[in-house]
């Protein structure tokens with residue numbers, strides 16, 4: 603049994619709002635943020651993680667233990683196995699409950715160190731699956747996951763692609779004048 607520790611691809615949301623955060627120089631938050639970027643850049647550039655990075659990552663986990671285990675009873679209706687809910691949906695007795703072992707973060711969702719730690723974890727969980735591709739948009743610098751069919755795309759969406767080509771054309775025509 604291996605509980606999932608983070609929201610899937612949560613790192614994408616956080617990494618694209620890093621420029622709105624202010625972190626103190628030398629703080630834990632700064633080291634977490636830099637680690638998040640370092641990991642994302644290694645995925646984007648197709649580089650393997652070095653022993654040095656792993657060492658620093660484990661040091662961060664040691665310094666900031668962000669997660670604790672928790673066991674709960676949840677209604678069986680919340681089970682992922684939809685077929686099991688047919689007969690017992692109205693049953694609120696013990697049979698209607700299910701044991702759930704999960705993890706939870708100690709800090710609130712608005713704290714930067716929690717955001718960065720959950721981002722790092724969600725990125726590592728995506729990297730574990732080894733199918734992750736990451737890119738930064740040539741036009742707007744946003745991080746995005748390219749569609750499998752279009753690994754070579756340079757833009758996060760058609761709006762940025764159009765904008766990029768529009769500006770190129772404009773520059774080109776200006777040069778002609």
Ligand SMILES: [Zn+2]
Pocket residue numbers: 739740741742743744757758759762
């Ligand atoms: Zn873009």
